[in-house]
Amino acid sequence: xxxxxxxxxxxxxxxxxxxxxxxxxxxxxxxxxxxxxxxxxxxxxxxxxxxxxxxxxxxxxxxxxxxxxx
Numbered sequence: 290x291x292x293x294x295x296x297x298x299x300x301x302x303x304x305x306x307x308x309x310x311x312x313x314x315x316x317x318x319x320x321x322x323x324x325x326x327x328x329x330x331x332x333x334x335x336x337x338x339x340x341x342x343x344x345x346x347x348x349x350x351x352x353x354x355x356x357x358x359x
Contacts, residue, residue, distance in 0.1 A: 299340055304332040305348050312356050319356070325349040 308328045311317035319325050329345040329352075 299333045301333075301348055304329050305352060307332050309352050309356070312352070319353065322346075322349050322353040325352050325356075 308317065308325060311328065312319065312325075317324070317328055319328070323342070326342040326345045326349040329349055330339050330342055333339050333345075
């Protein structure tokens with residue numbers, strides 16, 4: 290059954306996987322969580338339209354915590 294409602298503006302699941310992949314492959318070596326926030330914004334920016342870093346923060350926190358695990 291089709292779900293109603295507005296489609297999300299950004300594909301957060303894909304962006305999270307993409308950025309985590311960059312970290313795993315060694316293409317992104319974040320020193321602080323803000324590095325991940327910026328990477329997410331870059332992944333989701335289309336032209337001049339992209340989310341704020343504060344919007345990316347909850348997603349970046351998840352990636353940061355997971356990437357810091359031994």
